[in-house]
Amino acid sequence: MLDDERSVDDKREYSAPRDPVGVVQSANETQVDFESQAYRELIGRSVLNKGNNVRLKRAIEKARKGEPVYVAYIGGSITQGAGAVPIHLQCYAYRSYEQFKNRYAPLDGSSINLIKAGVGGTPSELGIIRYDRDVLRDGQVQPDILIIEFAVNDADDETKGNCYESLVIKALAADNKPAVILLFSVFxxxxxxxxxxxxxxxxxxxxMVSMKDALVEQFQKTPAEGNVITKEQFFHDIYHPTNMGHRIMADVLSHxxxxxDHSALDQVEQCDDQTPLIGSDFVNVKLLDRKNIEHIARIEVGAFQHTDTELQMAEMHDHDYGTPLFPHNWMYSREDTQERNRFTLHLNCKRLILIFKDSGSDEFGTANIRVDDEHIKQADPHQVxxxxxxxxxxxxxNEVSEHKIEIEMAEGYEDKKFTILGFGYVD
Structure with a gap:
């Protein structure tokens, strides 16, 4: 659906939601008139597709009845809240969750629950592996609404959209039939x-909602021509929004x-068993790490005996503290001079993704990777x-078979460290 083909419902004027109690507005938010017609039009342009509304209307009705509703977000650093201060209260995920709660839930809104699973610098290739653990919480939670935000993280996705579509399919196919929303952030x-x-x-x-559609054209205009917000106001740096930018992203979702909510109910619910557009090869991917490997695969850890505790941290959910990611890992250290240097994994699978630690420390070095006795790649922890x-x-x-994966330090890096955080496998 193109912009000029949107329905009357799509063009419904934006009504600014009330801010959650206790959230302090940043100074630059006073420079934008959030009640203006121009701002309403900016927000209205964000609706790329209203989509089939059955699932989302069902979640809204659950909220109105006071039933438990889980609103979940998965994505990269923008979903984590980068650029927002404080990160856990001013990020778009928390703000849109608060707006949803204030608008639709009765009483104190305690029936509305937030799941925020944004991790900086990560694509959907990693998001699909994290989904069961970080969003579904290993089967304890079924989100009613899921917002997926990887539009600025997937440039290096080796599957070219297959992992992204696999995540969409996996979420849509859940027993509780959640609403899945695609959010396209912009640099x-x-x-x-x-x-x-x-x-x-x-x-x-x-x-689908698009920050690109909402913002980019008006960035080029003067206030007299229709500019509402400048790049300097929206962006904290070249990648991440300011507090005001996060507010606008939240307002887009609220819109x-x-x-x-104000559209007629679609008569037929969307189909979740269509032939994939790009692929569904990673729908059933599972995380393999030190915590569960004994029940799944056979390993020889060699000198990868240590556990790395200096890990990437992310503020999950509404936490104001970071949670270490992939703590059940294997770290190589030359200290184990009596051990064979090589880490060997024997696993029945048809697809396998290695998760390793990038590092800014010169203590870490490059590792060689062999699959079935053939050298296939080097893993350089200083690539980023x-x-x-x-x-x-x-x-x-396409078929499951037994594979042998070997990881060892590359020549000249034997005195360095390397951390295998885990694997994502499809069997």
């Missing part, structure tokens, strides 16, 4: 991967909720040069 240079990812949303008729989780695809086949 300061006006770039995102909307052209690659939005067709997946069209394919499944998902609600989608409002448009949906800051401490975070890096996913690379090792095996991508």
């Amino acid at each position: 300061e240079n006006d770039w995102n991967l909307q052209d690659r990812l939005a067709p997946i949303g069209w394919h499944y008729d998902l609600p 989608l909720f409002d448009v949906t 040069n800051w401490t975070h989780c890096h996913a690379i695809l090792l095996i991508n086949e």
